[in-house]
Structures are given as structure tokens and as C-alpha cells.
Amino acid sequence: MSENPFASHLEQDSNPAAALDAVSTTSASLKYCTISSEKTAEALHTNIREGLPSVSEANQRRALHGANEIASDDDEPLWKKFLSTFVGDPLILLLIGSAAISFIMGNIDDAVSITLAIVIVVTVGFVQEYRSEKSLEALNKLVPAECHLIRSGQESKVLASVLVPGDVVFFRVGDRIPADLRIVESVDLSIDESNLTGENEPVLKSSHAVDKHSYNDLPGSIVPIADRTCIAYMGTLVREGHGKGIVVGTGKNTAFGTVFEMMSSIEKPKTPLQTAMDKLGKDLSFMSFILIGIICLIGIIQGRSWLEMFQISVSLAVAAIPEGLPIIVTVTLALGVLRMANRKAIIRRLPSVETLGSVNVICSDKTGTLTANHMTVAKIWCLGSMANKTNVLNMEKKNGGNLKNYLTEDIKATLRIGNICNNSTFSQEHGKFLGNPTDMALLEVLPKFDLDDQRSRVSRVDEIPFNSKRKLMAVKTVDSNNKVVVYVKGAYEKILEKSTHYVNKDGRVEKLNMAQREQIIESGNSLASDGLRTLAFAELDLPNDRSKKISDDDVHDLVFAGLIGMKDPPRPTVRAAIETLTEGSVHIIMITGDAENTAVNIARQIGIPVVNPEIAVLTGDKLDTMNDDQLANVINHVSVFARATPEHKLNIVRALQKRGDIVAMTGDGVNDAPALKLADIGVSMGKMGTDVAKEASDMVLTDDDFSTILTAIEEGKGIFNNIQNFLTFQLSTSVAALSLVAISTALKLPNPLNAMQILWINILMDGPPAQSLGVEAVDHEVMKKPPRKRTDKILTNEVFKRLLGSAAFIIVGTIYVFMKEMNEDGKISDRDTTMTFTCFVFFDMFNALSCRHSVKSIFEIGFFTNKMFNYAVGLSLLGQMCAIYVPFFQGIFKTESLSLGDLCFLLAISSSVFFADELRKLYIRKGRLQEAYDYSNV
Ligand SMILES: Nc1ncnc2c1ncn2[C@@H]1O[C@H](COP(=O)(O)OP(=O)(O)OP(=O)(O)O)[C@@H](O)[C@H]1O
Numbered sequence: 052m053s054e055n056p057f058a059s060h061l062e063q064d065s066n067p068a069a070a071l072d073a074v075s076t077t078s079a080s081l082k083y084c085t086i087s088s089e090k091t092a093e094a095l096h097t098n099i100r101e102g103l104p105s106v107s108e109a110n111q112r113r114a115l116h117g118a119n120e121i122a123s124d125d126d127e128p129l130w131k132k133f134l135s136t137f138v139g140d141p142l143i144l145l146l147i148g149s150a151a152i153s154f155i156m157g158n159i160d161d162a163v164s165i166t167l168a169i170v171i172v173v174t175v176g177f178v179q180e181y182r183s184e185k186s187l188e189a190l191n192k193l194v195p196a197e198c199h200l201i202r203s204g205q206e207s208k209v210l211a212s213v214l215v216p217g218d219v220v221f222f223r224v225g226d227r228i229p230a231d232l233r234i235v236e237s238v239d240l241s242i243d244e245s246n247l248t249g250e251n252e253p254v255l256k257s258s259h260a261v262d263k264h265s266y267n268d269l270p271g272s273i274v275p276i277a278d279r280t281c282i283a284y285m286g287t288l289v290r291e292g293h294g295k296g297i298v299v300g301t302g303k304n305t306a307f308g309t310v311f312e313m314m315s316s317i318e319k320p321k322t323p324l325q326t327a328m329d330k331l332g333k334d335l336s337f338m339s340f341i342l343i344g345i346i347c348l349i350g351i352i353q354g355r356s357w358l359e360m361f362q363i364s365v366s367l368a369v370a371a372i373p374e375g376l377p378i379i380v381t382v383t384l385a386l387g388v389l390r391m392a393n394r395k396a397i398i399r400r401l402p403s404v405e406t407l408g409s410v411n412v413i414c415s416d417k418t419g420t421l422t423a424n425h426m427t428v429a430k431i432w433c434l435g436s437m438a439n440k441t442n443v444l445n446m447e448k449k450n451g452g453n454l455k456n457y458l459t460e461d462i463k464a465t466l467r468i469g470n471i472c473n474n475s476t477f478s479q480e481h482g483k484f485l486g487n488p489t490d491m492a493l494l495e496v497l498p499k500f501d502l503d504d505q506r507s508r509v510s511r512v513d514e515i516p517f518n519s520k521r522k523l524m525a526v527k528t529v530d531s532n533n534k535v536v537v538y539v540k541g542a543y544e545k546i547l548e549k550s551t552h553y554v555n556k557d558g559r560v561e562k563l564n565m566a567q568r569e570q571i572i573e574s575g576n577s578l579a580s581d582g583l584r585t586l587a588f589a590e591l592d593l594p595n596d597r598s599k600k601i602s603d604d605d606v607h608d609l610v611f612a613g614l615i616g617m618k619d620p621p622r623p624t625v626r627a628a629i630e631t632l633t634e635g636s637v638h639i640i641m642i643t644g645d646a647e648n649t650a651v652n653i654a655r656q657i658g659i660p661v662v663n664p665e666i667a668v669l670t671g672d673k674l675d676t677m678n679d680d681q682l683a684n685v686i687n688h689v690s691v692f693a694r695a696t697p698e699h700k701l702n703i704v705r706a707l708q709k710r711g712d713i714v715a716m717t718g719d720g721v722n723d724a725p726a727l728k729l730a731d732i733g734v735s736m737g738k739m740g741t742d743v744a745k746e747a748s749d750m751v752l753t754d755d756d757f758s759t760i761l762t763a764i765e766e767g768k769g770i771f772n773n774i775q776n777f778l779t780f781q782l783s784t785s786v787a788a789l790s791l792v793a794i795s796t797a798l799k800l801p802n803p804l805n806a807m808q809i810l811w812i813n814i815l816m817d818g819p820p821a822q823s824l825g826v827e828a829v830d831h832e833v834m835k836k837p838p839r840k841r842t843d844k845i846l847t848n849e850v851f852k853r854l855l856g857s858a859a860f861i862i863v864g865t866i867y868v869f870m871k872e873m874n875e876d877g878k879i880s881d882r883d884t885t886m887t888f889t890c891f892v893f894f895d896m897f898n899a900l901s902c903r904h905s906v907k908s909i910f911e912i913g914f915f916t917n918k919m920f921n922y923a924v925g926l927s928l929l930g931q932m933c934a935i936y937v938p939f940f941q942g943i944f945k946t947e948s949l950s951l952g953d954l955c956f957l958l959a960i961s962s963s964v965f966f967a968d969e970l971r972k973l974y975i976r977k978g979r980l981q982e983a984y985d986y987s988n989v
Pocket residue numbers: 416417418419487489490517518519520522523524540541542543584585586642643644645646695
């Protein structure tokens with residue numbers, strides 16, 4: 052089974068430390084950690100600045116070293132696996148034994164039939180298991196790892212699997228290291244190696260070679276893995292800073308690869324549902340064994356043929372035990388997850404599928420998840436030019452025309468700060484600006500004023516980067532006249548706090564008085580209440596110490612220039628998604644770093660109720676004064692957290708979980724990771740998200756769209772319903788088959804079904820028809836029902852009643868046909884068992900049809916909505932026809948041809964189970980008109 056090295060196996064609590072000893076002696080990282088960057092580049096024939104010279108060179112190396120993938124290849128050939136399933140199952144061994152006994156006793160016919168039946172049973176089981184493995188494998192390939200590569204001087208984003216030794220790559224905060232790297236450049240670099248070494252503290256890394264001599268006393272003078280501070284290991288996560296490195300080891304030739312090889316034999320933990328199914332399977336086996344034992348005993352006491360009783364019992368055991376159950380559950384989960392992936396939600400851990408249906412609170416980021424993350428400058432306001440909040444430069448009204456005439460000195464200053472205090476870059480390849488959408492908007496607005504990008508005219512000395520806690524960004528620059536200026540932009544309250552002066556409309560600097568401060572805040576609030584992300588812009592002339600770095604402490608006594616409000620429209624699908632979720636009693640909470648007014652406006656636009664902002668909105672400042680208990684007490688009424696930082700998310704999840712809520716939380720940054728881990732469903736963003744956030748999450752939204760969470764919950768609930776449905780089908784068949792033989796034995800009747808017939812029935816119930824019930828399309832009505840409680844059982848009383856009801860119909864109908872046939876001639880003939888056998892199979896197919904939905908009529912969901920089901924049932928019926936009409940199979944199953952009249956008679960009888968269930972559904976749906984039924988109880 053090939054595995055994606057970047058999937059989450061290493062998060063199991065296994066400790067890889069032991070495996071590391073072996074690693075330390077072999078890997079390439081040992082060789083290169085003690086020599087300089089230049090020597091490393093030389094040894095690998097590469098260039099630190101330009102990377103490898105050509106693609107053909109890289110291809111040659113790949114031919115030599117292989118792709119940068121860790122494939123724990125499974126060498127066992129298919130036929131061996133197939134054979135091993137024969138010996139793996141004691142029941143099958145017993146059957147083989149009974150075939151052998153038949154053979155020895157001269158009963159060649161029986162021996163051949165049983166052997167054939169065994170082969171069919173085992174093959175069906177094997178094919179299913181193989182499919183389950185294949186679909187699990189496909190899950191591992193859903194999140195391919197990417198990296199930033201430099202080759203022949205060109206930078207590009209590529210799949211990590213193409214890397215070869217000698218390649219040069221960049222990495223920065225939040226990235227996962229794509230291969231073992233010898234670091235050649237680093238800025239404040241710290242890397243989290245916990246998935247490799249188990250050490251939780253991030254490790255400081257740099258490009259300095261390790262001094263080999265300090266390890267002389269260690270055996271073989273080996274530098275331990277954790278001490279190779281100039282090596283960045285594949286799969287580890289960059290916690291801070293950024294850097295550049297030369298690839299020294301790829302694929303299996305990395306520390307991770309070696310550890311992984313040793314750990315790949317560890318089985319993946321099962322999901323709670325799978326565990327529950329395993330247990331259910333065991334319990335059922337136990338009960339069937341006892342029952343079958345009793346049947347067998349009674350039969351022998353009655354003086355029946357010993358061998359016949361033995362064969363029937365063993366076949367019955369094979370049939371009654373739903374040995375296919377765990378596999379079908381796994382396949383259903385896996386196929387469901389693949390379906391979700393097609394709908395843009397990637398589940399990283401299988402158990403999350405079950406949790407999804409229980410989520411009752413969703414905490415979502417605003418920017419990029421609820422909104423489109425496409426910002427445009429909508430309004431500009433400056434104190435000098437506009438004086439009060441009613442006066443703004445509304446870009447939308449002035450659309451199209453040239454705005455050059457509006458350029459007063461303060462507006463000019465505001466735009467200039469936005470231009471220079473900016474990290475967005477123009478990409479020739481894409482023909483547009485790339486980077487932070489806020490920054491992009493500030494560059495895209497310039498041409499409307501006939502301004503151009505001035506960044507090439509000044510040189511940047513230092514930067515205080517924006518982060519969600521600081522809520523501002525500053526850059527220090529020097530121009531050609533040696534003038535040193537600090538340009539600052541950020542949240543308007545923050546900037547105003549640090550400002551003492553302002554630029555008036557003629558460009559003169561004046562002192563700010565109290566009234567003017569209030570005016571600025573009022574205008575900021577006013578822009579925000581239009582739903583605009585509002586930033587303030589300010590600058591500071593510094594004396595000529597041009598080379599000095601700047602820190603947060605240097606940002607004060609600023610000269611305020613103006614405010615800009617940016618529009619970021621809600622995503623079109625979000626409103627409907629929120630409506631559906633709210634209807635299903637899911638509480639939606641918006642968490643944003645933006646201002647309160649902006650948040651409230653957007654919340655109302657997308658249908659998050661904010662009736663009284665006093666209660667429904669909490670700001671980060673207020674949150675800081677509360678402890679977890681206080682927060683838990685009020686959080687039920689809160690639907691917006693404004694001016695919040697990623698750190699606050701942790702408090703929010705904790706408070707919600709304290710109340711017993713099942714929480715889904717979104718996040719994309721490095722600082723969001725702890726909250727994503729803690730949440731029941733951590734949701735990260737495929738496009739904007741960092742690798743760290745993805746790593747910590749249970750689900751990745753590939754389109755970053757909030758409404759995809761709804762899709763995922765819907766699928767999660769649907770999968771659960773499907774599992775309940777095929778459980779009903781399998782168990783009712785199993786109960787019916789067992790009871791049938793038990794009753795006829797107790798009544799001293801001959802056996803209504805022979806061993807081969809029972810085995811064929813087993814294929815129907817454990818095979819394709821059951822599996823096809825697992826892929827029934829999601830019924831959107833599941834969202835109207837409240838979330839499932841986590842403790843709710845899968846085999847609810849309702850499911851139980853339903854399956855017993857269906858089984859009763861099958862038993863009574865089949866016994867009726869059996870008695871009727873037998874009484875006609877008083878003897879048991881091949882015709883009699885053929886009728887009984889076919890009757891049972893028809894019953895079962897009608898039963899399967901009923902099991903497609905628990906409460907909706909088949910006429911409502913449609914006969915042709917589950918193609919796979921129709922194929923499976925069609926195939927089963929075709930098989931049944933072969934069994935009774937093809938001479939070869941007649942020999943095996945001991946059957947005879949039936950007349951058309953016989954078939955019609957059987958169809959009439961067996962359809963009763965279907966019509967009875969339709970009546971039950973009708974009854975339930977009528978009752979539903981007064982009271983919404985609860986899916987989880989059905
Ligand atoms: N690039 C930037 N430079 C300076 N200030 C910024 C920048 N981006 C945002 N801000 C300011 O910081 C505030 C908070 O932004 P932040 O990025 O923390 O919000 P966010 O958490 O991303 O939003 P959301 O939670 O809605 O996704 C914004 O309202 C804005 O005033």
C-alpha cells in the first residue's frame with residue numbers, strides 16, 4: 052500500500068524515538084551537517100542561488116534516486132493474499148473439511164458443489180476487501196505536498212515529489228519541509244520536529260555547520276538527529292521565520308523515510324464506528340454459534356444425516372455471521388470520504404466522518420471563508436479634506452472616471468503609505484498582484500488616481516510584519532535624498548492610539564486635538580458599519596539613523612494621514628448554507644480580527660442573527676477579562692467575536708466544549724493550530740491555509756468556502772444513515788435465514804435450504820446489494836434534523852424493530868411456500884427447495900429495496916436514483932435465474948426449472964415485505980406532519 056508521507060500517521064501515539072537510532076547512522080543529513088553550505092553545494096553539484104542548472108539534470112537525478120515519495124510497498128502478490136483468505140477463516144476451513152469428507156464418502160457431487168460455493172464466497176469477500184484497501188489508499192493521496200523550488204534561477208511552486216538531491220528550495224512560517232535539507236540561509240528560523248523526534252519544543256535552526264569534534268566521544272562520532280541544527284527534516288513544520296536549503300535526501304533516504312518504513316506496519320487506529328461494528332459482529336457470531344450448535348444437536352438427536360447437519364450448520368454459520376459488515380462499513384466510510392473530496396472537503400481522519408453529524412457549533416473566520424477574500428478600496432476618508440464622517444470619497448460612485456482631481460495632499464499621503472507599506476508583488480506569470488488581499492487592494496487602486504508603484508524609488512531598511520495580534524504593519528525606508536521614513540498601516544483604533552499629529556489637506560503636519568480624534572474614530576466606525584474592512588494610515592519621519600532596525604517601541608508619535616474602507620463581499624453561497632445549518636439547530640459563530648461594526652454588518656448580510664449587539668458581540672478586549680467559566684455562561688448568546696486574535700479561539704473552543712458542545716472551528720494560520728487541534732472538527736483552508744494549520748486540522752476545505760462545511764456535515768450524516776440502512780438489510784436477512792432453519796428443525800421438517808443455497812444467500816447479504824446501500828445519495832433533508840448525540844447508538848431501537856419486522860415477513864412467507872410445496876406431494880423434492888430458495892432470495896431483494904431509505908417511500912426517492920443498487924440487485928436476480936435454469940448450476944444448487952406462473956406466485960408473496968414497509972413509511976410520514984421525526988431515532 053503506497054502512503055503519502057505527509058498524511059497523518061505519525062500522529063499516532065507511537066514513539067518513533069527508538070527507530071531514530073538506526074536512522075542516525077544512515078541518512079544523508081549526517082554527512083552534510085558537518086560541512087559548510089558551500090561545500091554541500093559543491094558536493095551535490097548545485098548552485099545556492101540558482102539551483103540545479105536544468106530540468107534534464109533533475110530528471111537524470113530522479114532516475115538515479117527515485118521520486119521524493121515514501122512508498123511502503125507491499126510486495127505480497129495478489130494470488131498469495133487471495134489464498135491466505137482461505138486459510139484465514141476457520142469457518143471456511145470447516146467447509147473445506149466437509150467437502151473433503153463428502154469426497155471421501157463418495158459423495159462427489161456434493162464435494163464439487165461445496166468447493167465451488169466456497170470459491171465464490173471467498174472471491175466476493177476478497178474483492179470487497181481489496182476495494183476497501185484501494186479506496187483507503189486513494190484517501191492518502193488527497194492532499195499532495197507542495198514546495199517552492201528554484202531551478203536555473205527560476206522560482207516556482209511544484210509538488211514535493213519532484214525534488215531531487217541538489218535542488219534548492221525556499222520555506223517559510225507554516226510550511227512543511229518537503230525533503231531533508233541542508234539549510235543555507237535562515238532568518239529567525241525555528242522548526243517543530245515533534246513528529247520526528249517526539250520533542251515538543253520547536254528547535255532553532257541556522258545555516259552554520261555542526262562542529263564534528265564535539266561529538267568525538269560518541270560511538271562513531273555521530274551527531275544525533277536532534278543536534279543537526281543546520282538540517283531541516285522532511286515532514287517537520289516551520290514554526291517561525293524563513294529560510295532556504297539544498298535538498299540532500301529524498302524519499303526513503305530521509306530521516307522521516309527511515310522512521311516511516313519501520314512504523315508502516317503499525318495498524319491505523321479504527322474509528323469508533325468501526326470498533327462498534329467489530330464488536331457487533333463478534334456478538335452476533337457468538338449468538339449464531341450457540342443457536343447453530345443447538346440446531347445441529349437437535350437435528351442429530353432426531354436422527355438426521357450427520358454430514359448433512361454439519362454442512363448446513365457450517366454454511367448457516369457462514370451466512371448468519373455478517374463477516375462482511377466491518378468491511379462494508381470501511382468501504383462506505385472511505386467512499387463517502389472520496390465523495391466529500393469531490394465536493395471540496397478533504398477529511399484527514401476517518402473518525403471525523405462520524406463526528407461531523409454531531410457538530411452543533413461552527414466557529415468560522417470571516418475573511419476568506421465567509422467572504423470572498425477579494426478586497427477593493429471602496430471609500431477613503433481624510434480628516435483635513437473631509438472634516439466629518441458624512442463626507443467620504445466613495446470610489447464606487449466615482450467608478451470609471453479619473454480620480455486625479457480628488458488628490459488632495461492628505462489623500463495622496465494615505466495612498467502613498469498604502470503603496471509603500473505593502474508586501475504584495477506583481478507576477479508577470481499571472482498578470483496580476485499576488486499576496487495579502489488587503490495589500491493587493493491598496494496597489495490596485497493606484498491607477499485610478501494616475502499614480503504608480505513608488506516602491507522602486509525607496510529602499511526598505513526594515514519591516515515590522517503584520518500579524519493578527521499586532522494588527523498593524525510598518526516599514527522603514529530611505530529615499531534617494533537620504534530621507535528616512537516609517538510608514539505604518541493597521542487597525543484604525545491602534546493607529547490612532549499611536550498618532551499625535553495629522554496631515555492636513557495641503558500637506559502640512561498639525562497637532563491632533565480631542566475633538567479631531569473623536570472625529571476619526573467616528574468616521575472609522577461609520578466606514579466599518581458599511582461592512583468595510585477599515586485601515587488607518589500614518590507615517591513618521593525619523594532622524595537619519597538609516598541602518599537601525601525598528602521595533603514595536605519605535606512606532607509612536609505618528610502623523611495620521613487617512614482611513615480606507617475596503618469591500619470584501621460575502622461569498623454567494625454562504626447565506627443559504629447558514630440558513631440550512633441554523634434550521635438544523637447548528638449555532639454559527641463568526642470570529643474575526645476586524646472591527647465590531649464591520650463584523651456585525653457582514654454577519655447580518657449573511658444571515659447570522661445579531662439582534663442586540665450588546666449581547667451577541669464580544670470583542671477581544673472583553674474576552675481577555677473573562678475566564679473560561681464566565682465565557683461558557685454567556686457564549687450561548689454570542690454570534691460574533693470581533694477584534695479577536697487566533698489565541699482567543701482556544702478560549703472559545705474550551706468554553707464551548709465545557710458546555711458539552713461539539714465544535715467545528717476554522718483556521719488558516721500557524722497560531723490557529725492549537726484551536727484546530729482542540730476542536731472536535733478542526734477545519735483548515737486549502738488555498739490560504741498554512742501547512743501547520745492543515746496538519747492540525749481534521750478537514751481541509753479545498754475551496755476555502757464556508758458552505759463546504761455544510762456539504763461535509765450533510766455527507767457525514769448521510770453516511771451514517773446509509774450504514775444504518777444496510778445494517779437493517781444484513782441483519783434482517785441473517786435473522787431470517789437462521790430462524791428458518793431453526794424453526795424447520797424444531798418442527799421436525801426437512802431442511803428448507805441446502806448448504807449451497809445458504810452460501811448463495813450469504814453472497815447476496817454480505818455482498819454487492821448490501822454495499823450498494825452504502826452509496827445511496829445524501830437526502831438533503833438530513834440537515835433539518837438536529838445533530839446526532841455523540842453517545843447515540845447506531846443500532847437504535849427503531850432500527851432493531853424494523854429489521855425484526857422485515858425478518859418476520861421473510862420467515863413466515865418462506866415457510867408458507869415451503870409447507871405448501873411439500874404438502875402437495877408429501878415429500879421433499881428438488882422443486883420444493885427451489886421454490887423455497889427462490890422465495891427467500893426474492894424476499895431479500897424486496898427487503899433491500901425497502902432498506903434504501905428509513906422513512907421515505909421508494910416512490911419519493913425514485914427507483915433509478917441509486918444506479919449501483921439497481922446493478923447489484925439486477926445481477927443478483929440474474930444469478931438466481933442461472934441457479935435455477937442453467938443445468939450446470941442446477942447440479943450445484945440442486946434446483947429445477949420453475950414455470951413463469953411459479954415465479955409470479957413467488958414475486959407476489961415476496962413483495963409483501965416491501966408493501967408492508969411502504970405502509971409503515973406512509974404512517975410515519977403522516978405522523979411527521981404534526982411533529983418532525985428525528986432521523987437519529989429512525
Ligand atoms: N496587511 C495588513 N496590514 C496592516 N493591517 C492589516 C493588514 N491586514 C489586516 N489589517 C488590520 O488588522 C485587522 C485584523 O485583521 P486580521 O487579519 O487579524 O483579521 P482576520 O483574523 O484575518 O480576519 P478574519 O478573522 O475575519 O479572517 C484588520 O481589521 C485590519 O485593520
